[in-house]
Amino acid sequence: MLRLGRGAQIILMSSICVILLLSLGWLYWQQFQEHRQVSQELLTMRTILAKPYTPPQAELEARLAHGEAELAALRSPFPNPRQSLEISQALFDLAKACQVNLLSLSVSLAAPGKGGAEQPTFSLDLSLEGKVSHLLDFMTELGEVLPTAEVVSTNMILTEGERAGLKLQVHTR
Numbered sequence: 259m260l261r262l263g264r265g266a267q268i269i270l271m272s273s274i275c276v277i278l279l280l281s282l283g284w285l286y287w288q289q290f291q292e293h294r295q296v297s298q299e300l301l302t303m304r305t306i307l308a309k310p311y312t313p314p315q316a317e318l319e320a321r322l323a324h325g326e327a328e329l330a331a332l333r334s335p336f337p338n339p340r341q342s343l344e345i346s347q348a349l350f351d352l353a354k355a356c357q358v359n360l361l362s363l364s365v366s367l368a369a370p371g372k373g374g375a376e377q378p379t380f381s382l383d384l385s386l387e388g389k390v391s392h393l394l395d396f397m398t399e400l401g402e403v404l405p406t407a408e409v410v411s412t413n414m415i416l417t418e419g420e421r422a423g424l425k426l427q428v429h430t431r
Contacts, residue, residue: 342380348403349384356396358388382407390414390422 262270342365353360362385386393393414400407416422 345380345382345404349382352396352399352403353386356388356399357392358386358396361385361387387417388422390416393422 346363346365349363350360362383364383366381386396388396397409397412400409414422
């Protein structure tokens with residue numbers, strides 16, 4: 259083994275200590291810089307999150323106008339609950355076009371607020387007779403004649419051959 263003098267050993271040990279101290283200082287400086295950057299980002303995020311989100315007034319008004327336009331479009335085509343004669347005639351015409359017999363039709367008007375409705379609800383009770391395929395065609399076309407209609411219940415009774423009877427309860431708004 260190589261023997262070093264006392265002076266050389268002190269210089270070697272001092273050099274090693276200086277290198278270690280410089281390495282630790284450099285690591286500490288990097289950690290300090292990273293900590294300062296993260297603290298600034300955290301402060302920025304806190305200020306952003308502290309403000310409540312309020313969409314611009316123009317955006318809210320545009321969304322409201324769009325919703326009101328859609329609602330008006332859905333309400334306008336048909337039916338107005340006070341158009342019971344027109345609706346009845348449209349149902350008779352639809353039954354004739356679909357080759358089914360409309361045996362009975364009863365109409366009632368529920369006031370707003372009844373059953374959770376915000377506006378008057380128009381109820382129809384229909385009894386139909388015809389071929390099953392024609393009855394299904396009638397139900398399909400019903401959505402086009404009464405776009406705001408909702409079939410609440412159906413009851414189909416199969417009779418002789420391909421014929422069937424159908425009872426529908428329909429609500430429109």
